[in-house]
Amino acid sequence: MKLVVQVKLLADAATEQALRETLKLCNRAACHAAARAHATGIKGKTALQRLVYGELKAMGLSAQPAIHCVRKVAGAYATLAQNLKAGHYGPQGSRRRAAVEGGPVRFRKDAAQPFDDRSLSWQIDARTVSIWTVHGRLKSIPFACSPAQAKMLAACRQGESDLVWRGGCFYLYATCEVPPALEYVPDGFTGVDLGIVNIATTSDGTVHSGNQVNRVRHRNRRLRTRLQSKGTKSAKRLLRHLSGREARFAADTNHRISKQIVTEAQRTTHGIALEDLGGIRARVRLRKPQRVTLHSWSFAQLGAFIAYKAQRAGVPVEFVDPRHTSQQCSACGHIHKQNRPDQATFQCTSCGFAEHADVNAARNIAARGTAGWAVSHAADDAA
Structure with missing residues (x-):
């Protein structure tokens, strides 16, 4: 059973700047790879890596981040193909579907980036990580987590971890393979x-x-309507904040x-x-x-x-x-x-x-x- 452990990086100003530049470069490289995939029609992971690996290295990425950018792009195109097949962007010939199919996949400059154990190492007992950045490898970056999270990371962490910029802070999302408990025979x-x-x-x-949940959602809905009609930069900024707050409220409930x-x-x-x-x-x-x-x-x-x-x-x-x-x-x-x-x-x-x-x-x-x-x-x- 796969679970995700989320830890907060306690980065100083210099470390935070390096991590932001790293995300920016990785996503610029992913956008480049996506544009090449769209232009050539080569969207499979292996073939796309052969096509753009050298180009991504020339942009300043090391080997593993370049490979993960290619995998991220290939995964995005695979997801897009599934959504198109399921009709999530409308029927063939619709304006929305044509807009999606007519251009390459794009990535936000601060979109999450995966790191494997070659470019990211954990020191669980010391509560620190070491991570590759565009300014070299940064060591002993402290992170915050609960004792239960630390225990799960030490015992069950496997595979990649995602570097995420959210709400003005950096987080690491680590995948853990947790063995399920023995299922009992139910008495009804x-x-x-x-x-x-x-x-x-x-x-x-x-x-x-x-009742309480619906009151909160209705209040947020009315506020969103007012902010959307206003359309200013500050209104759009508040809309983004409201979106995250409502999602967290729903998840907590x-x-x-x-x-x-x-x-x-x-x-x-x-x-x-x-x-x-x-x-x-x-x-x-x-x-x-x-x-x-x-x-x-x-x-x-x-x-x-x-x-x-x-x-x-x-x-x-x-x-x-x-x-x-x-x-x-x-x-x-x-x-x-x-x-x-x-x-x-x-x-x-x-x-x-x-x-x-x-x-x-x-x-x-x-x-x-x-x-x-x-x-x-x-x-x-x-x-």
Whole structure:
């Protein structure tokens, strides 16, 4: 299981300047490689490296940073090809798609740059790193991290680390390969229904309300509208700050909710059943105010947080078909649109069972998780 440990570099003014110039040169080289790839049609990693390696070295890069710039460009073009294939930039012939296809991939001057162990070394006990820069190798750059992060870095760090400039500070994002905990046999499943009014509702009746979250998001949305209409440099600067703040707010909220859900499931030796919400934005049909809320909240992130926290704790997770979970009666199984007279209420038109609508949906998800687990493990036992 891959996890990312983020540490903050405590760089002095001279070190910070060297690191900024390094990022600037690496991304200028990446833009050059991207332009050559677009002009020649050579976008594979190996072929592109043969084409531009000498040119990137001539720009002032050492061997490993030059190779990583090529890999970054090849990866960006591979991602672009997947997005075009999936239709994320519109259909063939659309203006947006034509604009994307008509020019090379571009990189911000301070975009993240990967470093491997040849150009970046860690001294975990001393809390320092040594890193290649355009001014030579800088040694003993202090960094800040928690004891738990240091322990994970020492035991599990593998592969590359990304140098990131964010919010006026430098960070290193290190990839760690953490072994998952041994998964136990669940004594039932806890269903989790994700929603807009209530961010998450579990089958045991716990409701994580979205009232405060929605108030913050609506306030930020109104502020963004005013700043966008103003259009000044200071307004654009504040917009960038708001964007980062809202993303951090969403991630923090999702982390806290997912931790509570996983901790409770572990305490009760339950598994966790989640809806498979892939493509939800394309499937659902909502009024415009609800569409804005749906598209601005990271349901996928919350589900991913629950999944990886559960894996670290050994909690089994089942993803189930989300169809009709909100219209099906958890008591008798009857499915009908009229079972949901309003957003918060469920009342079965067949047996008369009544319950909070999100709790009812979560119970359906739990039942499907139990059935899915039984089927998959019956097949494993038979094999």
